[in-house]
Each structure stands twice: as structure tokens, then as C-alpha cells.
Amino acid sequence: MRGESKRGESKRGASKRGESTSEPSARVSPPRPSDASPVDGRTRRRLETRERVRQAAFELFVRDGFERTTTSAIAQRAGVAAGTIFLHAPDKADLLFLVMHDRLEAVVEERARDLPDGPLLDRLMHLFDGLFRMYGEYPGLAADFVRHLPGADGPNARRVSTLTLAYLHRLAMLVVDAQRRGEVAHDVDLLTCSRNLFGLYFVALLTWLSGHVTLEGALVPTLRDSLALQIRGLRA
Numbered sequence: 273m274r275g276e277s278k279r280g281e282s283k284r285g286a287s288k289r290g291e292s293t294s295e296p297s298a299r300v301s302p303p304r305p306s307d308a309s310p311v312d313g314r315t316r317r318r319l320e321t322r323e324r325v326r327q328a329a330f331e332l333f334v335r336d337g338f339e340r341t342t343t344s345a346i347a348q349r350a351g352v353a354a355g356t357i358f359l360h361a362p363d364k365a366d367l368l369f370l371v372m373h374d375r376l377e378a379v380v381e382e383r384a385r386d387l388p389d390g391p392l393l394d395r396l397m398h399l400f401d402g403l404f405r406m407y408g409e410y411p412g413l414a415a416d417f418v419r420h421l422p423g424a425d426g427p428n429a430r431r432v433s434t435l436t437l438a439y440l441h442r443l444a445m446l447v448v449d450a451q452r453r454g455e456v457a458h459d460v461d462l463l464t465c466s467r468n469l470f471g472l473y474f475v476a477l478l479t480w481l482s483g484h485v486t487l488e489g490a491l492v493p494t495l496r497d498s499l500a501l502q503i504r505g506l507r508a
Contacts, residue, residue, distance in 0.1 A: 318359075321350075321352060321356065321359075321360070322360050322370075324350040324351060324352065325346065325347075325350045325352065325356070325357060325360050325361075325367070325370075326360075326367075326370050326371055326374065327350070328346050328347075328349035328350035329341075329346045329350075329367045329368070329370065329371050330371045330413075331349065332345055332346055332349060333368065333371065333413055333416070334410055334412075334413055337412060337416075338364075338368060338412075338413070338416040338420075339416075341364070342364075343357050343358075343363075343364055343367070346367065361426060361427070361428055362426050362427070363426065365420045365424060365426065365429075366424070366426030366427065366428045366429055367428070368413075368416060368417055368420060369417070369420075369421070369424065369426065369428035369429045369431070369432050370428040371413075372413075372417045372432065373428055373431050373432050373435060375406055376403070376406070376432070376435055377435060379402045379403060379405075379406040380399075380402070380403075380435070380438075380439060380442075382402065383398060383399050383401075383402035384399070384442065386398070387399070391450075391455065392446060392447070392449075392450040392455055392456065392503055393496070393499055393500055393503055395446050395449075396443070396446065396469060396499055397491070397495070397496055397499065399442070399443075399446075400473045400476075400491075400495060401491060403473070403477075404477070404480070404487060404490065404491055407477070407481075408487045411481065414481060415481045418477070418478070418481060436470075439470070440463070440466040440467065440470055441466070443465075443466035443469050443470060444462040444463065444465065444466040447460065447462055447465050447466065447469075447506075448462065450506075455503075455506075455507070456503070456506045456507065457506060457507060460506055465506065468502060469499065469502065472495065472498040472499055472502060473495060475498070476490045476491070476494045476495035476498065477490065479494060
């Protein structure tokens with residue numbers, strides 16, 4: 273799951289992951305910092321640097337726009353050497369995918385946890401609505417992301433592609449549930465079906481990002497009516 277145009281920004285909280293810690297064993301004391309292996313320390317520092325780079329890129333992309341932001345400005349804001357940026361992304365576009373991957377992953381997990389029971393249409397709209405709300409917070413960033421993703425092959429772009437495949441699997445599992453309830457025919461090909469559903473979502477997204485409808489109009493009636501028509505064709 274582009275240009276701040278007339279489409280209104282829709283606030284959707286995209287609050288991200290909380291960190292959990294486990295209680296140390298009563299018999300084993302937690303290691304002191306000096307006990308940590310060099311590899312663990314390097315890994316931790318690399319992850320901390322990655323987060324600084326990701327946050328700096330996000331802030332500058334939002335404030336100045338993707339095209340006007342330079343990798344040197346991102347490095348300066350993150351407090352790292354210019355060359356360090358390329359340890360986390362080979363180019364500026366892949367920095368955008370680094371930013372968007374974490375935001376997409378967070379909203380997908382959030383909506384999956386709160387998935388309601390009910391008809392397939394309502395469940396699909398719940399998932400897709402989360403993506404729209406996330407994109408609606410920063411339409412310019414969303415437009416840049418969708419424009420640069422096709423054909424991208426950097427490591428963070430590949431992570432986004434992996435996330436998209438996992439999302440298609442989630443959609444397929446919703447169809448499986450609908451088959452068990454008798455809402456969808458049992459001979460429906462799950463992969464084809466999930467691709468069709470995602471395609472309808474993506475067309476609605478592009479319709480909004482192009483400024484032809486508002487965000488709310490892209491969801492209802494555009495996306496909801498398209499999904500409803502698709503589901504009618506899936507019935508036994």
C-alpha cells in the first residue's frame with residue numbers, strides 16, 4: 273500500500289510499532305554493555321543509523337518534496353557521512369521505498385489486527401481503507417512513491433514488492449474465508465482473484481492521486497462499487 277493538489281488530506285493515524293522487552297531470567301543476569309559481542313554492537317548501531325536516515329528522508333521528502341530533496345541534505349539531517357546513505361539505499365528513489373515500506377507495513381498489520389467479521393466486501397474495505405488513510409496523510413509523498421515504484425529494483429524496492437506479495441496472500445485468505453461461508457464459489461482461483469481485488473484498489477488509488485475524485489470519493493463509491501461488482505462475479 274503525489275502532489276498536494278485539491279484532494280483533501282485525510283488524517284488517519286499511522287502509529288507504528290511498539291517495542292516489547294522480556295524479563296531476564298532470575299538466574300541469569302543480563303549482559304553488561306561490555307559483554308555484548310562486537311557484531312551485536314555493530315548491528316545495533318547500523319539499525320540506529322538506518323532509522324535516523326529513514327526519519328531524515330521522510331521529514332525532508334514531506335517538507336521539500338521528493339524531487340527537491342538531495343541525498344546530501346538527508347545525510348546532513350541524519351547526522352551521518354554522505355556515503356553512509358548508500359549503505360542503506362543505492363539511490364534517492366530507494367530511500368523513498370525505505371520510508372514507505374515501514375509505513376505500509378505498520379498500517380497493514382494494524383488493519384489486520386482489527387479486521388472485522390462480516391461480508392467479504394466489508395473486510396476488504398477495512399484493509400484498503402487503511403492504505404488510503406495512510407496515503408492521505410501525505411498525498412505528495414504517496415504520488416511520488418507510486419510513480420517511482422514500477423520497475424524499481426533496489427533492496428528497499430524489493431522489500432516493498434515482498435510486502436505487496438504478502439498483502440495479496442492476505443486478500444486470498446479473505447477469499448478462502450468467504451468460500452467457507454458460501455459467499456464465494458469454491459472453484460475461484462485464489463491468486464487471480466487476489467490480483468483482481470488489488471487491481472481495483474490500485475485503480476481507485478490512482479483516480480484519487482490524479483485529482484479526479486476526493487479521497488472519500490475514491491473509497492465510496494469508486495472502490496466499494498468496483499469491489500461489490502467483482503464479488504458478484506465470484507458467487508457460485
